[in-house]
Amino acid sequence: MIDQLTPPDSKILIKAKKVNKIFPNGCHALKNVSLDIKRGEVVVIIGPSGSGKSTFLRTLNQLESISSGNILLDQVDLTDKRTDINAVRAEVGMVFQSFNLFPHKTALGNVMLAPMKVLKQSKEDAKQGARDLLYRVGLADRMNNYPSRLSGGQQQRVAIARSLAMKPKALLFDEPTSALDPEMVGEVLDVMKELASEGMTMVVVTHEMGFAREVADRVVFMEEGELVLEETPERFFHSEHPRLQRFLGQVL
Amino acid sequence: MQTQSSRWLGHGVYLVIMAILISGVYFAGQKIDYTWHWERLWPYIINTESQDILAVTDGTAKVDNSGHLSITPDYGDDPQIVERYDTLVSRNGDLIFQGDTIARLDGWRFGPIAEGLWVTIKISFISLIFAVLLGVIFGLMRVAHGQVWRNLAVTYVEVIRGTPLLVQIFIVYFFIGTVFDLDRFTAGVAALSIFTGAYVAEIVRAGIQSVPVGQMEAARSLGMNYVQAMAYVIMPQAIKRTLPPLAGQFINLIKDSSLVSVISITDLTKAGREVVSGSFAPFEVWFTVAALYLVVTGGLSLVIQRLEKRLSASD
Protein backbone atom coordinates (compact mmCIF):
# COMPACT_ATOMS: atom_id res chain seq x y z
CA MET A 1 0.00 0.00 0.00
CA ILE A 2 2.54 2.50 1.17
CA ASP A 3 4.85 1.61 -1.71
CA GLN A 4 2.17 2.57 -4.19
CA LEU A 5 1.79 5.97 -2.53
CA THR A 6 5.47 6.69 -2.69
CA PRO A 7 6.24 8.75 -5.80
CA PRO A 8 8.57 7.23 -8.41
CA ASP A 9 11.39 9.70 -7.73
CA SER A 10 11.82 8.71 -4.04
CA LYS A 11 15.45 7.99 -4.89
CA ILE A 12 15.81 11.75 -4.64
CA LEU A 13 16.74 12.84 -1.14
CA ILE A 14 17.13 16.60 -1.60
CA LYS A 15 15.24 18.53 -4.21
CA ALA A 16 15.77 22.23 -4.82
CA LYS A 17 13.17 23.82 -7.11
CA LYS A 18 13.73 27.29 -8.61
CA VAL A 19 15.32 28.61 -5.45
CA ASN A 20 15.78 32.37 -5.28
CA LYS A 21 17.52 34.21 -2.50
CA ILE A 22 17.53 37.96 -2.21
CA PHE A 23 19.32 39.31 0.86
CA PRO A 24 17.77 42.26 2.73
CA ASN A 25 20.48 44.47 1.24
CA GLY A 26 19.16 43.63 -2.24
CA CYS A 27 21.89 41.18 -3.21
CA HIS A 28 20.35 38.54 -5.49
CA ALA A 29 22.52 35.62 -4.36
CA LEU A 30 20.59 32.71 -5.89
CA LYS A 31 18.74 32.86 -9.20
CA ASN A 32 16.32 30.02 -10.01
CA VAL A 33 18.64 27.31 -8.76
CA SER A 34 17.25 23.80 -9.23
CA LEU A 35 19.12 20.65 -8.26
CA ASP A 36 18.18 17.07 -7.40
CA ILE A 37 20.42 15.03 -5.12
CA LYS A 38 19.89 11.29 -5.00
CA ARG A 39 20.43 9.05 -2.00
CA GLY A 40 24.07 8.05 -1.66
CA GLU A 41 25.19 10.58 -4.21
CA VAL A 42 28.20 12.90 -3.80
CA VAL A 43 27.65 16.27 -5.42
CA VAL A 44 30.51 18.76 -5.56
CA ILE A 45 29.78 22.45 -6.09
CA ILE A 46 32.48 24.69 -7.49
CA GLY A 47 32.49 28.27 -8.63
CA PRO A 48 34.17 31.62 -8.12
CA SER A 49 34.01 33.57 -4.87
CA GLY A 50 30.65 35.22 -4.32
CA SER A 51 28.85 32.93 -6.75
CA GLY A 52 26.40 31.77 -4.07
CA LYS A 53 27.81 28.34 -3.23
CA SER A 54 27.68 28.83 0.53
CA THR A 55 24.32 30.52 0.35
CA PHE A 56 22.88 27.61 -1.62
CA LEU A 57 24.34 25.02 0.74
CA ARG A 58 22.98 26.90 3.75
CA THR A 59 19.49 27.01 2.29
CA LEU A 60 19.52 23.20 2.22
CA ASN A 61 19.26 23.07 6.01
CA GLN A 62 17.53 26.44 6.28
CA LEU A 63 20.39 28.23 8.00
CA GLU A 64 19.44 30.67 5.26
CA SER A 65 15.78 31.21 4.42
CA ILE A 66 14.84 31.48 0.76
CA SER A 67 12.89 34.19 -1.02
CA SER A 68 11.03 31.89 -3.42
CA GLY A 69 11.05 28.32 -4.68
CA ASN A 70 10.97 25.05 -2.75
CA ILE A 71 13.41 22.79 -0.99
CA LEU A 72 12.32 19.24 -0.24
CA LEU A 73 14.13 16.80 1.98
CA ASP A 74 12.71 13.30 1.71
CA GLN A 75 9.61 14.94 0.22
CA VAL A 76 9.17 17.20 3.23
CA ASP A 77 8.93 20.83 2.14
CA LEU A 78 11.33 22.86 4.28
CA THR A 79 9.68 26.11 3.30
CA ASP A 80 6.33 24.92 4.63
CA LYS A 81 5.52 26.77 7.85
CA ARG A 82 4.27 23.57 9.50
CA THR A 83 7.61 21.78 9.02
CA ASP A 84 9.55 21.35 12.26
CA ILE A 85 12.81 22.86 11.12
CA ASN A 86 14.77 21.53 14.13
CA ALA A 87 13.78 17.98 13.25
CA VAL A 88 14.91 18.59 9.65
CA ARG A 89 18.25 20.01 10.74
CA ALA A 90 18.83 17.00 12.99
CA GLU A 91 18.74 14.91 9.81
CA VAL A 92 21.11 17.05 7.75
CA GLY A 93 24.64 17.49 9.06
CA MET A 94 26.78 20.51 8.25
CA VAL A 95 30.55 20.86 8.32
CA PHE A 96 31.92 24.40 8.26
CA GLN A 97 35.06 25.93 6.86
CA SER A 98 35.98 27.25 10.33
CA PHE A 99 35.07 23.97 12.12
CA ASN A 100 32.92 25.77 14.72
CA LEU A 101 33.67 23.23 17.42
CA PHE A 102 32.34 24.12 20.86
CA PRO A 103 35.47 25.40 22.61
CA HIS A 104 34.17 24.71 26.12
CA LYS A 105 33.75 21.01 25.44
CA THR A 106 36.28 18.25 24.80
CA ALA A 107 36.29 16.34 21.51
CA LEU A 108 34.10 13.73 23.18
CA GLY A 109 31.82 16.40 24.67
CA ASN A 110 31.41 18.03 21.25
CA VAL A 111 30.27 14.78 19.68
CA MET A 112 28.03 13.76 22.60
CA LEU A 113 26.13 17.01 23.09
CA ALA A 114 23.51 16.91 20.33
CA PRO A 115 22.71 13.17 20.66
CA MET A 116 22.04 13.75 24.36
CA LYS A 117 20.06 16.96 24.05
CA VAL A 118 18.27 16.47 20.73
CA LEU A 119 17.96 12.68 20.41
CA LYS A 120 17.63 12.32 24.21
CA GLN A 121 20.17 9.52 24.29
CA SER A 122 21.46 8.46 27.70
CA LYS A 123 24.91 9.74 28.61
CA GLU A 124 26.37 6.24 28.35
CA ASP A 125 24.90 5.63 24.89
CA ALA A 126 26.01 9.03 23.64
CA LYS A 127 29.49 8.45 24.99
CA GLN A 128 29.77 5.03 23.42
CA GLY A 129 28.57 6.39 20.07
CA ALA A 130 30.98 9.32 20.29
CA ARG A 131 33.92 7.05 21.08
CA ASP A 132 33.14 4.86 18.08
CA LEU A 133 32.88 7.86 15.77
CA LEU A 134 36.09 9.48 17.00
CA TYR A 135 37.79 6.14 16.54
CA ARG A 136 36.48 6.04 12.98
CA VAL A 137 37.93 9.46 12.13
CA GLY A 138 41.26 8.44 13.66
CA LEU A 139 41.08 10.41 16.90
CA ALA A 140 40.86 7.62 19.47
CA ASP A 141 43.77 9.12 21.37
CA ARG A 142 42.45 12.70 21.35
CA MET A 143 38.97 12.22 22.83
CA ASN A 144 39.56 14.24 25.97
CA ASN A 145 41.35 17.14 24.30
CA TYR A 146 39.73 20.53 24.11
CA PRO A 147 39.58 22.02 20.58
CA SER A 148 42.29 24.53 21.49
CA ARG A 149 44.66 21.58 21.88
CA LEU A 150 43.84 20.07 18.48
CA SER A 151 45.31 20.85 15.07
CA GLY A 152 43.03 22.20 12.33
CA GLY A 153 42.82 18.82 10.63
CA GLN A 154 41.95 17.12 13.91
CA GLN A 155 39.32 19.75 14.70
CA GLN A 156 37.67 19.27 11.33
CA ARG A 157 37.58 15.52 11.83
CA VAL A 158 35.93 16.04 15.23
CA ALA A 159 33.41 18.31 13.50
CA ILE A 160 32.63 15.56 10.99
CA ALA A 161 32.22 13.03 13.82
CA ARG A 162 29.93 15.52 15.58
CA SER A 163 27.68 15.70 12.51
CA LEU A 164 27.72 11.93 12.06
CA ALA A 165 26.61 11.42 15.65
CA MET A 166 23.14 12.61 14.63
CA LYS A 167 22.99 9.79 12.05
CA PRO A 168 22.12 12.30 9.32
CA LYS A 169 20.55 11.43 6.00
CA ALA A 170 22.91 13.84 4.28
CA LEU A 171 26.04 15.84 5.06
CA LEU A 172 26.75 19.35 3.77
CA PHE A 173 30.37 20.52 3.58
CA ASP A 174 31.23 24.20 3.06
CA GLU A 175 34.89 24.36 2.00
CA PRO A 176 35.92 21.91 4.73
CA THR A 177 39.62 22.08 3.89
CA SER A 178 40.04 25.76 2.98
CA ALA A 179 41.14 26.83 6.46
CA LEU A 180 43.67 24.02 6.81
CA ASP A 181 47.42 23.97 6.38
CA PRO A 182 48.22 22.02 3.20
CA GLU A 183 49.67 19.04 5.08
CA MET A 184 46.35 18.52 6.91
CA VAL A 185 44.07 18.65 3.87
CA GLY A 186 44.68 15.00 3.07
CA GLU A 187 43.56 13.58 6.43
CA VAL A 188 40.20 15.37 6.17
CA LEU A 189 39.65 14.42 2.53
CA ASP A 190 40.43 10.80 3.41
CA VAL A 191 37.65 10.77 6.00
CA MET A 192 35.28 12.29 3.45
CA LYS A 193 36.25 9.72 0.81
CA GLU A 194 35.56 6.94 3.25
CA LEU A 195 32.14 8.39 4.05
CA ALA A 196 31.38 8.60 0.34
CA SER A 197 32.38 4.98 -0.20
CA GLU A 198 30.06 3.97 2.65
CA GLY A 199 27.17 5.51 0.77
CA MET A 200 26.67 8.79 2.63
CA THR A 201 24.80 11.44 0.67
CA MET A 202 27.11 14.45 0.50
CA VAL A 203 27.00 17.96 -0.93
CA VAL A 204 30.47 19.46 -0.93
CA VAL A 205 31.53 23.00 -1.76
CA THR A 206 35.26 22.83 -2.39
CA HIS A 207 38.17 24.06 -4.45
CA GLU A 208 39.79 20.60 -4.34
CA MET A 209 39.46 19.59 -7.99
CA GLY A 210 41.19 16.29 -7.27
CA PHE A 211 38.48 15.37 -4.79
CA ALA A 212 35.79 16.37 -7.30
CA ARG A 213 37.34 14.22 -10.02
CA GLU A 214 37.91 11.23 -7.80
CA VAL A 215 34.86 11.12 -5.50
CA ALA A 216 32.03 13.13 -7.03
CA ASP A 217 29.13 11.52 -8.82
CA ARG A 218 28.23 14.90 -10.17
CA VAL A 219 29.94 18.28 -10.32
CA VAL A 220 27.98 21.53 -10.32
CA PHE A 221 29.33 24.86 -11.48
CA MET A 222 27.82 28.05 -10.09
CA GLU A 223 28.45 31.62 -11.16
CA GLU A 224 26.77 34.85 -10.11
CA GLY A 225 23.98 33.02 -8.31
CA GLU A 226 23.16 30.77 -11.24
CA LEU A 227 23.64 27.05 -11.59
CA VAL A 228 25.51 27.05 -14.91
CA LEU A 229 26.46 23.43 -15.44
CA GLU A 230 25.76 20.04 -13.89
CA GLU A 231 27.71 17.03 -15.17
CA THR A 232 29.51 13.80 -14.27
CA PRO A 233 33.18 14.52 -13.44
CA GLU A 234 34.54 13.07 -16.71
CA ARG A 235 32.27 15.18 -18.87
CA PHE A 236 32.50 18.18 -16.54
CA PHE A 237 36.27 18.52 -16.73
CA HIS A 238 36.21 18.08 -20.51
CA SER A 239 33.38 20.52 -21.00
CA GLU A 240 33.86 23.30 -23.53
CA HIS A 241 31.50 25.62 -21.64
CA PRO A 242 33.11 29.06 -21.96
CA ARG A 243 32.24 30.31 -18.46
CA LEU A 244 33.57 27.12 -16.89
CA GLN A 245 36.68 27.30 -19.06
CA ARG A 246 37.33 30.81 -17.83
CA PHE A 247 36.94 29.74 -14.17
CA LEU A 248 39.08 26.60 -14.49
CA GLY A 249 41.71 28.63 -16.29
CA GLN A 250 41.91 30.86 -13.24
CA VAL A 251 42.11 28.17 -10.53
CA LEU A 252 44.16 25.46 -12.24
CA MET B 1 59.99 38.83 28.04
CA GLN B 2 60.22 39.70 31.70
CA THR B 3 63.15 38.06 33.47
CA GLN B 4 62.95 36.59 36.94
CA SER B 5 65.38 39.11 38.40
CA SER B 6 63.62 42.16 36.96
CA ARG B 7 60.39 40.89 38.47
CA TRP B 8 61.97 40.60 41.93
CA LEU B 9 63.43 44.08 41.51
CA GLY B 10 59.95 45.33 40.67
CA HIS B 11 58.49 43.75 43.81
CA GLY B 12 61.27 45.33 45.87
CA VAL B 13 60.70 48.82 44.48
CA TYR B 14 56.97 48.38 45.07
CA LEU B 15 57.55 47.49 48.73
CA VAL B 16 59.79 50.55 49.21
CA ILE B 17 57.19 52.86 47.66
CA MET B 18 54.43 51.37 49.81
CA ALA B 19 56.55 51.69 52.94
CA ILE B 20 57.16 55.38 52.17
CA LEU B 21 53.44 55.96 51.53
CA ILE B 22 52.33 54.20 54.70
CA SER B 23 54.90 55.89 56.91
CA GLY B 24 53.89 59.20 55.31
CA VAL B 25 50.29 58.60 56.36
CA TYR B 26 51.48 57.48 59.80
CA PHE B 27 53.61 60.58 60.43
CA ALA B 28 50.90 62.83 59.08
CA GLY B 29 48.62 61.20 61.66
CA GLN B 30 51.18 61.89 64.39
CA LYS B 31 51.71 65.50 63.41
CA ILE B 32 48.11 66.65 63.54
CA ASP B 33 46.58 67.57 66.85
CA TYR B 34 44.69 64.33 67.28
CA THR B 35 45.02 61.63 69.87
CA TRP B 36 44.48 58.22 68.40
CA HIS B 37 42.27 55.92 70.45
CA TRP B 38 42.08 52.66 68.56
CA GLU B 39 41.08 50.87 71.76
CA ARG B 40 37.84 52.86 71.93
CA LEU B 41 36.71 51.14 68.78
CA TRP B 42 36.58 47.64 70.19
CA PRO B 43 33.26 47.84 72.03
CA TYR B 44 31.66 48.98 68.78
CA ILE B 45 32.87 45.89 66.99
CA ILE B 46 32.66 43.20 69.67
CA ASN B 47 31.35 44.28 73.05
CA THR B 48 32.67 42.17 75.94
CA GLU B 49 31.41 44.43 78.75
CA SER B 50 28.44 43.29 80.76
CA GLN B 51 25.23 44.94 79.73
CA ASP B 52 22.99 46.83 82.15
CA ILE B 53 19.33 45.95 82.33
CA LEU B 54 17.36 49.08 83.22
CA ALA B 55 14.01 49.52 84.87
CA VAL B 56 11.36 50.89 82.50
CA THR B 57 9.12 52.39 85.21
CA ASP B 58 9.15 53.30 88.86
CA GLY B 59 8.15 50.34 91.04
CA THR B 60 9.16 47.60 93.40
CA ALA B 61 11.61 44.78 92.66
CA LYS B 62 10.41 41.27 93.22
CA VAL B 63 12.75 38.25 93.27
CA ASP B 64 11.08 34.91 93.92
CA ASN B 65 12.75 31.77 95.33
CA SER B 66 13.81 30.42 91.95
CA GLY B 67 15.45 33.79 91.13
CA HIS B 68 12.90 35.21 88.68
CA LEU B 69 13.15 39.00 88.67
CA SER B 70 10.29 41.32 87.94
CA ILE B 71 9.39 44.92 88.66
CA THR B 72 5.87 45.69 89.84
CA PRO B 73 5.10 49.23 88.74
CA ASP B 74 3.63 51.80 91.09
CA TYR B 75 0.72 52.51 88.82
CA GLY B 76 -1.37 49.61 87.63
CA ASP B 77 0.57 48.54 84.48
CA ASP B 78 1.78 45.00 83.74
CA PRO B 79 5.00 44.09 85.57
CA GLN B 80 8.39 44.28 83.78
CA ILE B 81 9.65 40.69 83.67
CA VAL B 82 13.40 40.15 83.18
CA GLU B 83 13.76 36.97 81.17
CA ARG B 84 17.52 36.48 81.48
CA TYR B 85 20.28 38.01 83.57
CA ASP B 86 23.66 36.98 85.01
CA THR B 87 24.20 39.29 87.99
CA LEU B 88 21.43 40.57 90.22
CA VAL B 89 21.85 44.21 91.28
CA SER B 90 18.54 44.86 93.03
CA ARG B 91 17.07 42.88 95.94
CA ASN B 92 13.58 41.69 96.66
CA GLY B 93 11.42 44.58 97.83
CA ASP B 94 13.80 47.36 96.65
CA LEU B 95 12.20 50.59 95.55
CA ILE B 96 13.16 51.13 91.94
CA PHE B 97 13.11 54.32 89.87
CA GLN B 98 12.82 54.41 86.13
CA GLY B 99 16.30 54.01 84.58
CA ASP B 100 17.87 52.22 87.53
CA THR B 101 20.13 49.27 86.80
CA ILE B 102 18.36 46.22 88.15
CA ALA B 103 20.56 43.41 86.75
CA ARG B 104 23.48 42.72 84.38
CA LEU B 105 24.06 40.44 81.42
CA ASP B 106 27.59 39.01 80.95
CA GLY B 107 29.21 37.74 77.76
CA TRP B 108 30.06 39.33 74.46
CA ARG B 109 27.85 40.50 71.69
CA PHE B 110 28.36 42.18 68.35
CA GLY B 111 28.74 45.93 68.36
CA PRO B 112 27.07 48.24 65.83
CA ILE B 113 29.97 48.10 63.37
CA ALA B 114 29.88 44.31 63.19
CA GLU B 115 26.11 44.42 62.86
CA GLY B 116 26.39 47.04 60.12
CA LEU B 117 28.94 44.86 58.32
CA TRP B 118 26.52 41.95 58.46
CA VAL B 119 23.72 44.10 57.03
CA THR B 120 26.02 45.26 54.22
CA ILE B 121 27.02 41.67 53.38
CA LYS B 122 23.40 40.49 53.53
CA ILE B 123 21.97 43.30 51.40
CA SER B 124 24.79 42.99 48.84
CA PHE B 125 24.50 39.24 48.56
CA ILE B 126 20.72 39.18 48.14
CA SER B 127 20.88 42.07 45.65
CA LEU B 128 23.63 40.30 43.73
CA ILE B 129 21.46 37.24 43.20
CA PHE B 130 18.49 39.28 41.98
CA ALA B 131 20.76 41.48 39.86
CA VAL B 132 22.18 38.43 38.09
CA LEU B 133 18.66 37.12 37.51
CA LEU B 134 17.47 40.43 36.08
CA GLY B 135 20.69 40.84 34.11
CA VAL B 136 20.46 37.44 32.45
CA ILE B 137 16.77 37.86 31.62
CA PHE B 138 17.20 41.34 30.13
CA GLY B 139 20.51 40.43 28.51
CA LEU B 140 18.79 37.56 26.70
CA MET B 141 15.88 39.82 25.75
CA ARG B 142 18.40 42.27 24.32
CA VAL B 143 19.61 39.70 21.77
CA ALA B 144 16.21 38.06 21.19
CA HIS B 145 14.62 38.01 17.74
CA GLY B 146 11.42 39.81 18.75
CA GLN B 147 11.61 43.58 18.46
CA VAL B 148 9.28 43.98 21.48
CA TRP B 149 11.73 42.18 23.75
CA ARG B 150 14.65 44.19 22.47
CA ASN B 151 12.81 47.50 22.95
CA LEU B 152 11.77 46.58 26.48
CA ALA B 153 15.32 45.61 27.40
CA VAL B 154 16.81 48.79 25.92
CA THR B 155 14.30 50.91 27.82
CA TYR B 156 15.13 49.24 31.12
CA VAL B 157 18.86 49.58 30.64
CA GLU B 158 18.77 53.19 29.46
CA VAL B 159 16.36 54.42 32.14
CA ILE B 160 18.32 52.80 34.95
CA ARG B 161 21.75 53.77 33.68
CA GLY B 162 20.60 57.30 32.99
CA THR B 163 19.45 58.15 36.52
CA PRO B 164 21.44 58.32 39.76
CA LEU B 165 21.20 55.39 42.16
CA LEU B 166 20.43 57.71 45.04
CA VAL B 167 17.35 59.02 43.24
CA GLN B 168 16.31 55.46 42.37
CA ILE B 169 16.56 54.45 46.02
CA PHE B 170 14.29 57.34 47.00
CA ILE B 171 11.78 56.49 44.27
CA VAL B 172 11.73 52.80 45.14
CA TYR B 173 11.40 53.50 48.85
CA PHE B 174 8.93 56.38 48.84
CA PHE B 175 6.87 55.58 45.73
CA ILE B 176 7.06 51.87 44.97
CA GLY B 177 7.58 51.11 48.65
CA THR B 178 4.37 52.93 49.52
CA VAL B 179 2.37 51.33 46.72
CA PHE B 180 3.45 47.80 47.58
CA ASP B 181 3.99 48.40 51.29
CA LEU B 182 7.69 47.42 51.27
CA ASP B 183 9.89 47.61 54.34
CA ARG B 184 13.20 49.48 54.14
CA PHE B 185 15.33 46.43 53.65
CA THR B 186 13.23 45.08 50.77
CA ALA B 187 13.16 48.51 49.17
CA GLY B 188 16.95 48.73 49.48
CA VAL B 189 17.43 45.29 47.94
CA ALA B 190 14.99 46.13 45.15
CA ALA B 191 16.72 49.40 44.28
CA LEU B 192 20.21 47.86 44.30
CA SER B 193 19.09 44.81 42.26
CA ILE B 194 17.33 46.87 39.63
CA PHE B 195 20.27 49.24 39.35
CA THR B 196 22.97 46.57 39.14
CA GLY B 197 20.76 44.36 36.94
CA ALA B 198 20.86 46.98 34.17
CA TYR B 199 24.65 46.89 34.09
CA VAL B 200 24.71 43.09 34.31
CA ALA B 201 22.28 42.98 31.35
CA GLU B 202 24.72 44.99 29.25
CA ILE B 203 27.60 42.74 30.31
CA VAL B 204 25.58 39.62 29.48
CA ARG B 205 24.58 41.06 26.09
CA ALA B 206 28.19 41.86 25.26
CA GLY B 207 29.21 38.38 26.38
CA ILE B 208 26.63 36.70 24.17
CA GLN B 209 27.52 38.85 21.18
CA SER B 210 31.22 38.10 21.64
CA VAL B 211 30.54 34.43 20.90
CA PRO B 212 31.12 33.90 17.15
CA VAL B 213 27.92 33.40 15.08
CA GLY B 214 29.35 30.11 13.83
CA GLN B 215 28.69 28.64 17.28
CA MET B 216 24.96 29.30 17.02
CA GLU B 217 24.93 27.98 13.44
CA ALA B 218 26.77 24.80 14.43
CA ALA B 219 24.37 24.21 17.32
CA ARG B 220 21.28 24.86 15.19
CA SER B 221 22.49 22.65 12.35
CA LEU B 222 22.77 19.81 14.84
CA GLY B 223 19.03 20.16 15.42
CA MET B 224 19.14 22.10 18.70
CA ASN B 225 16.40 24.68 19.13
CA TYR B 226 17.20 28.28 20.07
CA VAL B 227 16.84 27.68 23.81
CA GLN B 228 19.02 24.56 23.77
CA ALA B 229 21.68 26.31 21.70
CA MET B 230 21.66 29.25 24.12
CA ALA B 231 21.78 27.05 27.20
CA TYR B 232 24.39 24.49 26.16
CA VAL B 233 26.55 26.34 23.64
CA ILE B 234 26.29 30.13 23.80
CA MET B 235 25.79 30.92 27.49
CA PRO B 236 28.59 28.70 28.85
CA GLN B 237 31.02 30.55 26.60
CA ALA B 238 29.46 33.95 27.27
CA ILE B 239 29.60 33.50 31.05
CA LYS B 240 33.29 32.79 30.91
CA ARG B 241 33.89 36.01 29.03
CA THR B 242 31.65 38.04 31.33
CA LEU B 243 33.29 37.01 34.60
CA PRO B 244 35.93 39.77 34.74
CA PRO B 245 33.49 42.64 34.05
CA LEU B 246 30.92 41.00 36.34
CA ALA B 247 33.46 40.95 39.17
CA GLY B 248 33.89 44.70 38.75
CA GLN B 249 30.13 45.21 38.78
CA PHE B 250 29.67 43.12 41.93
CA ILE B 251 32.36 45.12 43.69
CA ASN B 252 30.51 48.28 42.66
CA LEU B 253 27.35 46.75 44.10
CA ILE B 254 28.96 46.26 47.50
CA LYS B 255 30.21 49.85 47.51
CA ASP B 256 26.91 51.23 46.18
CA SER B 257 25.09 49.45 48.99
CA SER B 258 26.42 52.19 51.28
CA LEU B 259 23.83 54.50 49.71
CA VAL B 260 20.92 52.61 51.29
CA SER B 261 21.81 54.34 54.55
CA VAL B 262 19.76 57.27 53.24
CA ILE B 263 16.60 55.27 53.85
CA SER B 264 17.74 54.51 57.40
CA ILE B 265 19.09 51.02 56.85
CA THR B 266 21.89 50.61 59.38
CA ASP B 267 24.54 49.20 57.08
CA LEU B 268 28.27 49.48 57.62
CA THR B 269 28.39 53.13 56.53
CA LYS B 270 25.46 54.24 58.65
CA ALA B 271 26.84 52.29 61.62
CA GLY B 272 30.12 54.13 61.09
CA ARG B 273 28.36 57.48 61.18
CA GLU B 274 26.55 56.58 64.37
CA VAL B 275 29.66 55.26 66.06
CA VAL B 276 31.62 58.40 65.19
CA SER B 277 29.23 60.54 67.19
CA GLY B 278 29.38 58.15 70.16
CA SER B 279 33.06 57.36 70.27
CA PHE B 280 34.68 60.68 69.31
CA ALA B 281 37.17 58.70 67.22
CA PRO B 282 36.19 59.62 63.63
CA PHE B 283 39.49 58.79 61.95
CA GLU B 284 39.73 55.36 63.52
CA VAL B 285 36.12 54.59 62.66
CA TRP B 286 36.38 55.57 59.01
CA PHE B 287 39.68 53.75 58.50
CA THR B 288 38.09 50.66 60.04
CA VAL B 289 34.97 50.97 57.90
CA ALA B 290 37.13 51.32 54.77
CA ALA B 291 39.18 48.27 55.73
CA LEU B 292 36.05 46.20 56.29
CA TYR B 293 34.67 47.16 52.85
CA LEU B 294 38.04 46.16 51.40
CA VAL B 295 37.84 42.77 53.09
CA VAL B 296 34.39 42.09 51.62
CA THR B 297 35.24 43.25 48.09
CA GLY B 298 38.59 41.47 48.23
CA GLY B 299 36.92 38.23 49.31
CA LEU B 300 34.50 38.48 46.40
CA SER B 301 37.34 39.13 43.94
CA LEU B 302 39.09 36.04 45.22
CA VAL B 303 36.01 33.85 44.76
CA ILE B 304 35.56 35.07 41.17
CA GLN B 305 39.24 34.57 40.37
CA ARG B 306 38.92 30.97 41.53
CA LEU B 307 35.87 30.53 39.32
CA GLU B 308 37.72 31.98 36.33
CA LYS B 309 40.58 29.55 36.85
CA ARG B 310 38.17 26.64 37.00
CA LEU B 311 36.50 27.72 33.75
CA SER B 312 39.76 28.29 31.89
CA ALA B 313 40.44 24.55 31.67
CA SER B 314 39.47 24.59 27.98
CA ASP B 315 41.84 27.42 26.95
Ligand SMILES: Nc1ncnc2c1ncn2[C@@H]1O[C@H](COP(=O)(O)OP(=O)(O)OP(=O)(O)O)[C@@H](O)[C@H]1O
Ligand atom coordinates in the same frame (compact mmCIF):
# COMPACT_ATOMS: atom_id res chain seq x y z
N1 LIG C 1 24.30 37.84 5.01
C1 LIG C 1 24.44 38.40 3.79
N2 LIG C 1 23.90 39.60 3.54
C2 LIG C 1 24.02 40.16 2.33
N3 LIG C 1 24.67 39.61 1.29
C3 LIG C 1 25.24 38.40 1.48
C4 LIG C 1 25.16 37.74 2.73
N4 LIG C 1 25.82 36.56 2.64
C5 LIG C 1 26.28 36.50 1.38
N5 LIG C 1 25.94 37.59 0.68
C6 LIG C 1 26.23 37.85 -0.74
O1 LIG C 1 25.72 36.79 -1.51
C7 LIG C 1 26.61 36.45 -2.55
C8 LIG C 1 26.95 34.98 -2.47
O2 LIG C 1 27.73 34.75 -1.32
P1 LIG C 1 28.26 33.30 -0.93
O3 LIG C 1 28.89 33.42 0.41
O4 LIG C 1 27.19 32.32 -1.08
O5 LIG C 1 29.37 33.05 -2.00
P2 LIG C 1 30.38 31.82 -2.13
O6 LIG C 1 30.19 31.26 -3.48
O7 LIG C 1 30.23 30.91 -0.99
O8 LIG C 1 31.77 32.54 -2.07
P3 LIG C 1 33.15 32.06 -1.39
O9 LIG C 1 33.81 31.13 -2.33
O10 LIG C 1 33.90 33.33 -1.22
O11 LIG C 1 32.79 31.43 -0.07
C9 LIG C 1 27.81 37.36 -2.40
O12 LIG C 1 27.67 38.40 -3.34
C10 LIG C 1 27.72 37.88 -1.01
O13 LIG C 1 28.23 39.17 -0.94
Ligand SMILES: [Mg+2]
Ligand atom coordinates in the same frame (compact mmCIF):
# COMPACT_ATOMS: atom_id res chain seq x y z
MG1 LIG D 1 31.43 30.39 0.73
